[in-house]
Structures are given as C-alpha cells and as structure tokens.
Amino acid sequence: MDTRRKKKLTFFTIGLIFLLSGIEYAVILPTIWRYLQTLHAAPYFLGLALSAFSLSGLLSGPLFGHLSDRTRTTKKIILFANVFEIVGNFMYFMGYSKWLLLSSRLVAGIGTGAGSSIFGFLTRSTAPDDRATVFAAVMACRQAGLLIGPAFNIFLRLCDFQLGPFVVNKYTAPGLFMCLLWILLQLAVVFMYWDLPPLESRKAKGSSTSESREVENEKGLVEDEEEGDDEGKPLMRSQEVAGSYGSVATPNPTRNHTYAASNAMPNDILPASSPVPPESHESSSPFKNFSITREFMREEVVVLLSAQFITLFNQTALETMVTPLTQKYFSYGELENSVMYCLCGVEVIAGFLFVRWLSQRVAERVVLAIGLTICNISCVWCLIFLAKPLGGFQWQLTEFIIGVFLQVLGLPFVAVAQVSLFSKVTEERTQGFSQGIRRSVGGLATILGPLWAGGLTENMYIMMGVMMALLALLTMMLAFSYDRLVEPAAEEQEESPENCG
Numbered sequence: 443m444d445t446r447r448k449k450k451l452t453f454f455t456i457g458l459i460f461l462l463s464g465i466e467y468a469v470i471l472p473t474i475w476r477y478l479q480t481l482h483a484a485p486y487f488l489g490l491a492l493s494a495f496s497l498s499g500l501l502s503g504p505l506f507g508h509l510s511d512r513t514r515t516t517k518k519i520i521l522f523a524n525v526f527e528i529v530g531n532f533m534y535f536m537g538y539s540k541w542l543l544l545s546s547r548l549v550a551g552i553g554t555g556a557g558s559s560i561f562g563f564l565t566r567s568t569a570p571d572d573r574a575t576v577f578a579a580v581m582a583c584r585q586a587g588l589l590i591g592p593a594f595n596i597f598l599r600l601c602d603f604q605l606g607p608f609v610v611n612k613y614t615a616p617g618l619f620m621c622l623l624w625i626l627l628q629l630a631v632v633f634m635y636w637d638l639p640p641l642e643s644r645k646a647k648g649s650s651t652s653e654s655r656e657v658e659n660e661k662g663l664v665e666d667e668e669e670g671d672d673e674g675k676p677l678m679r680s681q682e683v684a685g686s687y688g689s690v691a692t693p694n695p696t697r698n699h700t701y702a703a704s705n706a707m708p709n710d711i712l713p714a715s716s717p718v719p720p721e722s723h724e725s726s727s728p729f730k731n732f733s734i735t736r737e738f739m740r741e742e743v744v745v746l747l748s749a750q751f752i753t754l755f756n757q758t759a760l761e762t763m764v765t766p767l768t769q770k771y772f773s774y775g776e777l778e779n780s781v782m783y784c785l786c787g788v789e790v791i792a793g794f795l796f797v798r799w800l801s802q803r804v805a806e807r808v809v810l811a812i813g814l815t816i817c818n819i820s821c822v823w824c825l826i827f828l829a830k831p832l833g834g835f836q837w838q839l840t841e842f843i844i845g846v847f848l849q850v851l852g853l854p855f856v857a858v859a860q861v862s863l864f865s866k867v868t869e870e871r872t873q874g875f876s877q878g879i880r881r882s883v884g885g886l887a888t889i890l891g892p893l894w895a896g897g898l899t900e901n902m903y904i905m906m907g908v909m910m911a912l913l914a915l916l917t918m919m920l921a922f923s924y925d926r927l928v929e930p931a932a933e934e935q936e937e938s939p940e941n942c943g
Contacts, residue, residue: 448636448638451634452634452638454634455630455635456560457579457580458627459520459556459560460587461584462587462623463557464583464585464591465590465591465620466527466591466620466623468588468589468780469592469620470534471492471761471783472592472765473612474543475488475765477537477543477614481540487540488892488896489762489893489895490893490896491547492758493888493890493892493893494547494548495548496885496889498549498550499551499885500881500882500889501552501555502551502552503554503557503882504882505555505878506519506556506874506878507558507562507875510558510563511562511875514640515637516556516560516637517635520635523552523553523556524627524631525553526549526552527550527553528625528628529549530546530547530550530553531617531621531624532618533549533617534550534620535610535618536617537613537614537617555878555881557877558874558875558880558881559877561865561873561874562878563874564576564580566641570866574798574801574862575798577862578795578797578854579794585790585791585854586791589784589790589791591784591787592787593780594619598612598615598619599612599615599777599780600612605618737868738868738876738879740867742926742927743867745919746864746867747879747883748915749920750880750884750887751883751887752912752916753817753852753857753860753916754888754891755891755894756821756909756913758887758888758892759892759895760824760909761891761892762892763895763905767828767842768842772835789850789851793853793854797854806859806862807859807928810855810859811920811924813854813856813859814855814856814916816848816851816855817913820848821849821909823841823845824849825906827841828845830902863927863929866929894908
C-alpha cells in the first residue's frame with residue numbers, strides 16, 4: 443500500500459476517534475442528570491461526574507504525549523487508551539450506584555489522553571500553513587459526533603429490557619452503546635492506522651542550507667588556490683564555516699592546528715572535517731536541552747493557554763447550567779435536550795467549516811480575536827437575560843436560544859486558532875508533550891467549570907459575573923500580546939537547541 447493511501451486511511455481513523463468522542467459526550471450529557479437522580483444523588487454529583495471525566499484526561503494527556511514524543515509512535519498508545527474507554531462505558535452501563543457511575547467517568551476519561559498524542563502526530567505530519575485547516579477538520583469530526591449523538595439518543599431512550607443481570611433502559615443504554623462503538627474502533631485502529639514518518643520540512647531546509655554552504659566553501663577554496671598558497675586565507679574561511687553552524691568562532695590552538703593540517707589534504711577530503719549539523723540533536727532524544735519553564739512561560743504561550751482555560755471553563759459551566767435551566771423554565775426532558783444539542787451541533791459544524799475557509803485567508807490571531815469578541819457578546823447577553831429571564835414563556839425561550847446561539851458560535855474560532863497557534867509557537871519535536879500540557883489546562887477548566895456552575899445554579903449573577911471577568915482579562919491579554927501571536931522564524935527554531943546549551 444502506498445504512503446498516500448496510508449495517510450488518508452490514518453487521517454480517516456483519527457476522524458473516527460474524534461467522532462466517537464463527540465458521540466459519547468452527546469449521548470451521555472442529556473441523560474446523566476436524570477440518571478443520577480434515579481440513583482438518589484445530590485445535585486452537586488452532576489458536577490463531580492462531569493469533572494471526573496476531565497480529571498483523568500488531565501493526568502493522562504501529558505503522559506501519553508511524552509510517550510509518543512519519545513517513541514515517535516501513536517498506534518499502540520491509542521489502542522491502550524481505548525481500553526479505558528471500553529471499560530469505563532461498561533461500568534456506566536452497570537450503574538448500580540452513584541459511586542460506580544462516578545468511577546466509570548473517571549476510568550473513561552483516561553482514554554481521552556490519547557488526544558495529545560494525536561495532535562502531536564498531526565503537527566509532525568502537516569505543514570505549518572495547512573495546520574489550521576487540518577485541525578479544523580479534526581475538530582469538526584468531534585462536532586459531527588455531537589450532532590449525530592442526540593439522534594442515537596432518540597432511539598436509545600426507547601430501550602427497556604433485561605440483559606442477564608443488567609437492566610437496559612434509557613439511562614444505562616448509552617453506556618452499552620458506547621462500549622460497543624469503542625470496541626469497533628479498536629478494529630479500525632488495528633487495520634487502518636499507521637505511524638507515518640514525520641514531515642521533514644525543516645530538516646530538508648537545513649540540509650539544503652548546509653549543502654549550499656559547502657558549495658560556497660569549495661568555491662572559496664578553489665579561488666584561494668588560484669590566488670596563491672597563503673595559509674591565512676583557508677584558516678579564516680574554515681573558521682567562518684564553523685561559526686556559520688551556530689558555534690562561537692573563538693581562537694582555539696587545537697582547532698587551528700587541525701585546520702592547518704587539513705590544508706595539505708586534497709580538496710575533496712576537506713569538507714569531511716566540517717562540523718555536524720544541529721539535526722543530530724533530534725536523533726538522540728527529543729527532550730535533550732528541553733526546559734518546561736523556557737517552553738511554557740513565554741508570553742505568547744501563556745496567552746494561548748489562558749485562552750484554552752477560560753473559554754473551556756465558560757463553555758462547560760454553561761453546559762452544566764443548561765440542563766437544569768431548561769428543566770426549571772421550560773420543563774424539557776431527554777428528547778427536548780437531545781434536539782437542542784443536535785441543533786447546536788449543526789451550528790458548530792457550520793462554524794468549523796467557515797473557520798477552515800477563513801483560516802486560509804487571514805492569520806490565526808485574527809480568527810482568535812473574532813472568536814473572543816463573539817464570546818464577550820455572548821457572556822454579556824447571558825449575564826443580562828439568562829441570569830434572571832424576563833417576560834413570559836416565549837420571551838424567555840427567545841432569550842435562551844439567542845444566548846446559546848452566541849455561545850456556540852464563538853467556539854470554533856477560538857478552538858481552531860489557539861490550537862494551531864500553540865503548535866507553531868512551541869517546539870515541534872516535543873509536540874506530543876506540549877499538546878498534552880495544553881489539553882491538561884483545558885481538562886482543568888472542564889473540571890472547575892462544572893463544579894463552579896453546579897454549586898451556583900441558584901446564584902446566576904455570581905456565576906456569570908466571574909465568567910465575564912475572566913473573558914475581560916483574556917481580552918486584555920490578547921490585546922497586549924497580539925504582535926507576538928505569530929509563528930517564530932524557522933531559523934530561530936533551528937538554532938534553539940544550540941541556544942539551550
């Protein structure tokens with residue numbers, strides 16, 4: 443099988459992975475609130491169950507990313523992570539107690555850690571100019587799962603039968619359904635996923651640069667021989683060549699003796715004494731000379747990680763609030779909530795498709811600024827109209843629809859822009875670990891968001907006010923750091939291993 447076909451099948455399988463993650467979220471979220479109520483769980487247990495899923499993903503993401511960076515493989519990591527999804531969803535299906543339900547989400551969340559390895563793989567396998575487009579397509583697959591999931595939920599709610607010692611009803615059926623889907627995905631990964639070699643764009647550029655330098659060196663030596671047998675000229679040229687690879691051209695008696703002896707050799711042997719290009723650093727270990735503080739405490743990285751945290755914090759807080767809110771004001775059940783999430787999925791997919799088109803025409807930082815503006819408008823609207831809905835039923839429903847529409851609209855812009863920019867401002871050779879850190883920051887947000895919203899469902903002004911303050915802080919950070927949110931020059935990234943030493 444040729445490499446192009448392997449790449450298409452591998453990317454298709456990655457799309458399936460994110461599709462299933464979206465389906466799982468969509469079939470469980472509309473029913474978990476009522477499921478917990480049948481198990482006599484307190485209201486705060488909803489936040490705990492949603493946060494447990496993110497907590498385990500927060501811890502497993504950097505670990506899986508670190509392993510993929512060291513081994514340069516992702517297939518075995520994905521297969522291993524999917525086992526946790528299978529076991530966790532089967533535990534959710536069993537559902538004997540609220541504690542087993544909480545543990546099931548904790549186990550299933552470990553499987554989401556493979557996402558950091560996948561994003562690292564995509565970064566190494568795509569060119570920087572195409573990265574935003576690829577990330578948008580992958581994220582759209584997850585949103586397609588969010589769209590398809592509620593449709594499955596419409597049929598799963600009709601389940602009512604006994605399977606051995608287990609009861610299959612509208613609350614336990616989503617766990618059994620997702621368990622079967624993850625088993626099928628294991629087969630797809632085995633037969634349709636390959637660990638493709640990374641895209642060697644920077645290495646190719648570095649090798650072509652070194653070749654041109656060697657050609658210039660040979661030309662200079664020929665000219666020197668035609669002008670005369672002056673030993674000073676070859677010595678100076680050799681030092682210039684050595685300095686051009688990033689080393690400091692300081693006087694060194696041993697080095698001068700070596701170069702002086704090399705003048706007695708034929709010209710075709712001389713280039714062999716040239717220093718080794720810096721690519722040799724990558725062959726030993728991707729974490730050689732790597733520093734966490736130097737990598738993640740830079741201004742532009744802090745801004746992007748803050749965008750990841752604040753937007754996901756606000757999103758998960760609002761998602762946690764939506765189900766009790768619709769039950770309180772509109773008496774919505776599982777069917778109505780599933781339809782609502784289905785319509786939100788349509789909007790998000792359309793948003794990702796638009797962002798994919800837009801990212802090819804404007805810079806990612808512009809896309810990020812647009813998304814953040816929409817998020818600010820949404821939060822102001824929710825603070826005014828959702829904290830205490832005004833008017834009758836029709837007005838309240840209209841206010842609710844507009845608030846949800848604005849909140850969902852801004853997500854694709856922020857999500858694609860920040861993950862694409864993050865992959866460009868961090869080291870490519872440690873992308874798995876870096877993406878794990880990024881996803882862990884997002885996981886922390888998805889832990890704190892539901893906990894924050896779950897405890898303040900009766901104090902909406904406090905909940906929405908803090909969310910608005912976080913967005914205002916992020917907006918100021920983006921304004922002050924806007925000029926730094928660009929991809930560093932390739933030369934700086936090539937020289938970074940030497941500067942680390």
